[in-house]
Amino acid sequence: xxxxxxxxxxxxxxxxxxxxxxxxxxxxxxxxxxxxxxxxxxxxxxxxxxxxxxxxxxxxxxxxxxxxxxxxxxxxxxxxxxxxxxxxxxxxxxxxxxxxxxxxxxxxxxx
Amino acid sequence: xxxxxxxxxxxxxxxxxxxxxxxxxxxxxxxxxxxxxxxxxxxxxxxxxxxxxxxxxxxxxxxxxxxxxxxxxxxxxxxxxxxxxxxxxxxxxxxxxxxxxxxxxxxxxxxxxxx
Numbered sequence: 001x002x003x004x005x006x007x008x009x010x011x012x013x014x015x016x017x018x019x020x021x022x023x024x025x026x027x028x029x030x031x032x033x034x035x036x037x038x039x040x041x042x043x044x045x046x047x048x049x050x051x052x053x054x055x056x057x058x059x060x061x062x063x064x065x066x067x068x069x070x071x072x073x074x075x076x077x078x079x080x081x082x083x084x085x086x087x088x089x090x091x092x093x094x095x096x097x098x099x100x101x102x103x104x105x106x107x108x109x110x111x
Numbered sequence: 112x113x114x115x116x117x118x119x120x121x122x123x124x125x126x127x128x129x130x131x132x133x134x135x136x137x138x139x140x141x142x143x144x145x146x147x148x149x150x151x152x153x154x155x156x157x158x159x160x161x162x163x164x165x166x167x168x169x170x171x172x173x174x175x176x177x178x179x180x181x182x183x184x185x186x187x188x189x190x191x192x193x194x195x196x197x198x199x200x201x202x203x204x205x206x207x208x209x210x211x212x213x214x215x216x217x218x219x220x221x222x223x224x225x226x
Contacts, residue, residue, distance in 0.1 A: 043154070
């Protein structure tokens with residue numbers, strides 16, 4: 001099993017602050033995805049990164065895939081309470097596109 | 112377009128009892144996945160179906176877990192007998208297979224508590 005390590009595990013910040021979440025692996029993935037999960041719901045896809053060094057922006061969220069395709073980061077600018085949730089990175093593996101998930105980063109943004 | 116449906120949403124059973132979960136994927140999605148998410152962890156793949164065939168069940172504890180997708184549409188995951196460590200959220204996801212598409216759509220999950 002290819003392990004994905006996420007850090008930090010928990011993050012509590014105030015509205016307006018910036019934050020970065022990291023996802024690291026010793027293995028190379030064909031692509032990597034970031035999901036956000038709210039209590040009582042399934043994960044929802046935010047972005048897929050495929051190319052080493054790729055940077056994608058989704059409003060206030062910036063995702064980066066490492067050059068070696070082993071690590072990724074998620075940066076949130078000016079966090080809002082609506083950003084609260086569990087952020088999961090997942091490496092795509094195999095021809096069936098099954099996902100290896102990290103343990104997640106639980107983010108709490110307070111007003 | 113309707114999302115992935117799962118039932119029941121919550122289930123409480125005693126250890127050594129059996130339980131079954133049901134999943135109806137998005138219409139037209141050939142691939143279906145079952146994941147187990149233990150509190151404080153990310154989802155872990157249990158089994159993957161392509162239509163009605165099993166693609167990957169390497170992480171399914173086959174002595175107590177079973178799953179089927181007989182007609183290539185909806186699926187059932189069963190645990191018999193349940194253990195305390197089976198307490199988790201069981202997530203079903205589906206994916207469209209046309210073209211290179213990585214997105215999996217997840218259902219809301221079934222929260223299982225084994226006492």
